[in-house]
Amino acid sequence: MARKSTSHVQSAPGHGSRFSLWIYVHLQQLRLTMREIWHTPLTSLMTIGVIGVSLALPAALMVILKNAESVTAEWQNGTQITLYLQKGTSDAEIQALQARIQQNAQVASVRYISPEQGMSEFKALSGFSDAQAYLSDNPLPPVLEVKPRQAFHSTQESEQLLRSLKQESAVQQAKLDIQWVTRLNGIIALARQLVHLLAGFLVIGLMLTVANTLRLYIFNRRAEIEVMKLVGATDGFIQRPFMYLGFWYGAVGGLVAWWLSEVLLLLSERAVTYLAELYDSNFRLVGLGSADGGLLILLGVSLSMGAAWFSVHKHLREIEPQ
Template identity: 45%
Template sequence: MASGAPSRDIGLRRGPLTALRVYLLRHLQVLFYSLGVLSRSPFATLMTTAVIGIALALPSGLHVVLKNAQQLSGGWDGAAQISLFLKRTVQDDEASRLARQIQKLPEVANVSYISRREALQEFQRLSGFGDALEALKDNPLPSVLVIHPTPAASTPAATEKLLHRLKDYPPVDIAQLDMQWVKRLYVIMELVRRGVVVLAALLALAVLLVVGNTIRLAIQNRRDEIVVMKLIGGTDAFIRRPFLYTGFWYGLFGGVIAWLLVSLSLTILSDPVERLTGLYQSQFELSGLDAATTGILIGTSILLGLTGSWLAVGRHLRDIEPT
């Protein structure tokens, strides 16, 4: 104090390395100090984190359901097939030539040719109108090329494109794509996906408010302490720190609870799902939360906890000034 300016911060006057170590150590201490404060009121902490957990479990659970549905419908894409009904005048050899030509297209996995005679036989066998058909002088059925696209070309858009291409071959009379229902399913799933995103955004906001409000109450409860800190030279950053770490813990625990809830629900569901898919002779297996999704879930939760407390602290800490 011999010079004009007061000494800034005696603690940081040592070597930069020591200062950094002291700084990190302080952060670590505050991290565990705030954990200690939370553990002193376990019931209140559990209530808050459970609310966060349930709020985050909802969109996470829906995400898992959606992912499974996508996996399931991915298997149905193979069912997309294009039927080319050829003109009545087209002869067998011309039809085979066309079939070979189409087979060479990169989007096409395989082509099968059903001649007019085969079509009639099949129809007679399957329809039960065999005798009635005998009465006809002429075979009324066209020959058909049945085309299965490759998995890569099985998306609604790609199949649609392929359909338009095939339609332009001269021998083709009618080209028909039998996947309207697949398209509808995709649209419905897209709708659900958007719904999940909106729901997730709303619930994230709810988590922010829950954490913000909890931290606001914590700040009010510790008003006296904050005043004392400010009186003896605590910076805003110093005073803010324990509250931010409290938000961090809320986020972490909330994320873990959400993960537990989703995992538990999946375990409960896995048995009936297995029985159901067994009835459909399907190999489908319910997939849970993978590591990446879990990471995103818990990371988001922590981020929401931190942001919520940051907002509360920024809003309310300034109001508390020693008088």
């Protein structure tokens, strides 16, 4: 009896063997479900196409928003307050005001532009160099350009600095050159919410497509499923190939979505580059990147397998052997 017991213990598979068998079974199931996709190319391509487009549209819009945010961040770094001084302000008063502003902890630099220098810049930039001949005097006021420190570039802090500078008696008018950027940030925030809403609708469509496709697979294999249940197969064993079908649909659909977003980016790159050059900018579009592309594929797999589990779990309960 002791010898038989020893023989039984030695022949029992170890944890490593069971794990290797588990890996082998799942890899074989992955290969078989891939073959199943190749056997139904039209249905599979339509399903993968729907998944790819459903993921590509919000992904492309998010790429556009990401690039727009990077542009506005660069513009916000160029925050500047322009102080238009009273005409007739003496040079001594201007120098004293400039020194006081420079001592402010929020200020990085102060640049003085005299009326003569302002007229020279106006002539160079506007192209109306002959217009000065018709002016009896220089109408431009003295100007101080105040640049806040990097730590105080936010809209609230810049507006606070603007209010304090307006209180100087020599200042006739003050202008913050970031207000339009604030409005643009508001538009981008609204666009982001609309993108999230659109992505939600597309995700629902994606899951319904995968669920409906797998429902057709289940009904086509109804007799096979009934036989498997008769011989004692569990629901988990039966639904495994359908889950792997969902995995392949999501993975390939995510790759298609990544490819489509890159194609849209390439098609837009020339126009964006031309527009940037008109504004003397070296801005270039930035795509998803490997990390975001991997997340897009993972999202496709997760949504597709979630839809597969819901569809298979629901319909397997309705199939019982007669």
